[in-house]
Amino acid sequence: MKTDLSASLFEKARQVIPGGVNSPVRACKSVGCDPLFVRKAKGAVVVDVDGNEFIDFVGSWGPMILGHAHPEVIEAIEKTAVDGTSFGAPTPLEVELAEMVCDSVPSLEKVRFVNSGTEATMSAVRLARGYTGRNVVVKFDGCYHGHADSFLVKAGSGVITLGIPGSPGVPEDIVKNTLSIPYNNVEVLEETLRDEKLDIACVIVEPVAGNMGVVVPEMAFLKKLRELTAELGIVLIFDEVITGFRLALGGAQERFGIMPDLTCLGKIIGGGLPVGAYGGKREIMDQIAPDGPVYQAGTLSGNPLAMAAGLAMLKVVRREGFYRELEEKSDWFAGELAGIAAGAAVPTTLNRIGSMMTCFFTPDPVTDFESAMKADSEMYGRHFRQMLAGGVWLAPSQFEAAFISGAHERSHLEKALEVTEWSFKKLAEQ
Template sequence: MSIPDISREKSAALYDKAKTYFPGGVNSPVRAFKSVYGTPLFIEKGDGSHIWDADGNEFIDFCCSWGPLILGHNHSSVREKVMEVMQKGMSFGAPTALENELAELILSNNRFIEKIRFVSSGTEAVMSAIRLARGYTKRDKILKFEGCYHGHTDSLLVKAGSGLVTFGETSSAGVPKAFADETIVISLNDKEALQEAFNEFKGQIAAVIIEPVPANNGLLLQTPEYLEYLRRICTQNGTMLIFDEVISGFRIGFEGAAAYYNIQPDIITYGKIIGGGLPVGAYGASAEVMDHISPVGSVYQAGTLSGNPVAMAAGIAQLTELLKPGFYDELHTKTAHFVKSIQEFVANRSYNFKVFTIGSVFWFAFTDRTGISTAEEIDPASMLKFKEMHRELINRGIYLGPSGYEVGFISAAHTMADLETTKTAIFDSLDIVFKQGS
């Protein structure tokens, strides 16, 4: 049965005040809780797998700051390293040994890139990778996929138009049509559309960019065969393949999706996890490609806070933990057990509900499909059920991202007790959602 809504009095008051300062009261749109019930929760602290809001409500957190907190909140190794470095200063706009240390940690454990450039966000990493691909190939057009999100870069903030192969249509005011006209948008998992795009724009496509694990519009898992085909057709056409691994990098394995699928992209973008919870991004490629970047090459990219020592320190501490033997095996085993229990429950109840998963990432979908690999296969009406589920889970102390299109994350800090508590809350919530819908 439903239980009373938690108190949000202090969060609501903070939100009312925030709306006088920020557009919509937030600094990133999804935080406004427009897709779920209630006002946004203002988070006061986090520790391990738990967070607390301004009203003192405690939650088991599966948002994990949208993925980077793979060790959980306030991990001692990360916190202590950051505090140590902060004593010496927080920004210099000059090289530090910490940049070398984090780069060596990444490059010596990643077969897929030879040089790297640190930036301050995933969006900045993608923007820079696109510029590098255009500068390297001397071409202008970019091909992206409906359902993949690559940050708020103008040329990628586009959606598909009508037709099998189409130029993108702007999905935000302020994005010039001329920018969108350089971006081709097709559906995921469609070889015919991909081939048609290369036929129609022969010799014009600088790069194809894809989330190899699309996780910003549901979890739209692609087959290895399709990703291998994508690699081949890019190679055949002299087009660079960019893997946007801002979410999947270091999350499904230290070498990310490139290693998971054993596919060599031309450029890879990273973010989130390599900052240990602080703002950071990166892009990497072969030494030959990366040497097209200024100051040794003609592709310009710069940033005052790139390689910020505090972010580098957090990344060093976090990635060191990820490299410990058995880290990913334990995390993935824990996630698989969690997902399996939920799948068994819904199967016994004959609920149209699936949990899609890879590594320690999961996505709840109200569907009877055995697989969802394209944005078009997601039923928008199913989001009403997620809205109900989200409210029931919040009231039971379980925090998911406030949108049915967002994925969830399990961290090393989630205990088996946390997961048992969460499963009970999910089972009760699903019973309510499907009873209301019957």
């Protein structure tokens, strides 16, 4: 595997971009290597600037549920681009996509588009505060909701990957209004939400945690969360930026049958272009300007290219059998992967739901942030490098998800399993 051009580009990038990357985990520090620079991708395969090909399980961190450069998505982008790329005005495409999103996601009566998942979550929290007249936000340890100040308390994703305990630059006055409590812990949840002194406006949660690695919720936890927030007049926000249109057409809320008050979306609904959205109950959404007093705006919100790509993406996933086939494929792959790990005597725990999964390098169950932190990140780093050498691209962090797409064929998955078996045997020998 040659990496000459990647190494040269990384050196140039570090002179003009902090860390040489525009998002921290891409620097690959936690897996002990330098990043590879990607030149192109098609289907389930990415190609770096040195011509190396890799079977891709990152999927641009989740959006590429159809695989890369799907012909219908590319056609939609091309047709839209010739008429202009941004107008700062309403377009028919954003109305059509809003109707499709509201029709697909059970709890959505109205939706507003923004440009990123971070914009979606910070806007939803502001809306919840404006609607309730309260201040405090409750989140869960290890859940990541973007890089807005309020969310960098015991956050997941790159924050834990890099071992950053929060972030300098976040004022104490803002942090004091954010409480972070253990995921999947019903007792602490009830004790916190029933504390009248806390003045809680909302609870925001990843209904399936995807940013401390994949951690599946206990149904008792989600049910109690919905019951308590409804009883106490607290706005429940589902951050479905990852799980939306990934676990089912209607996301995690459809899969679990639990309806939040507000939902944050992103990734898949942009067809691979930058996008975010938040939506929910009509009475809450009507508090947003210009209908209400809660202000939020964005020059590129509802960008026609993102709307066109998202429409094309969603039209494909809505076709008969798409999610059934993706589930069957993912279930088979996860079963084979678990068998290989057991046979090689490598201490792992595989968490999976739908087409997203994480192989934690720990023999113990992973049910929350504390148990996720027991995973052997150094061993994951060795595994990452060995898989890369074998032509398989995994997320450069133990605490992220692997994604299977509609473009992963049986041959891709079998090759990945072969490389995994080789890597696990090497790990067992080391």
